[in-house]
Amino acid sequence: MTGTGTGVKVIIRCKQCGERFILKGRKEKGKIETGFRQCICSNQHDFEIEEQ
Ligand SMILES: [Zn+2]
Numbered sequence: 001m002t003g004t005g006t007g008v009k010v011i012i013r014c015k016q017c018g019e020r021f022i023l024k025g026r027k028e029k030g031k032i033e034t035g036f037r038q039c040i041c042s043n044q045h046d047f048e049i050e051e052q
Pocket residue numbers: 014015016017018019039040041042043
């Protein structure tokens with residue numbers, strides 16, 4: 001046991017350039033934490049996030 005919360009796979013798609021990022025995140029209190037900061041096109045806010 002490492003106590004890292006619930007691991008989830010997250011697909012983040014940039015709505016500005018269409019780039020997709022597949023990341024491993026943690027779900028804590030309903031919020032997904034991936035450490036993702038921004039897309040390669042400098043977009044930081046306009047994303048579609050799909051949890052798997
Ligand atoms: Zn982008």
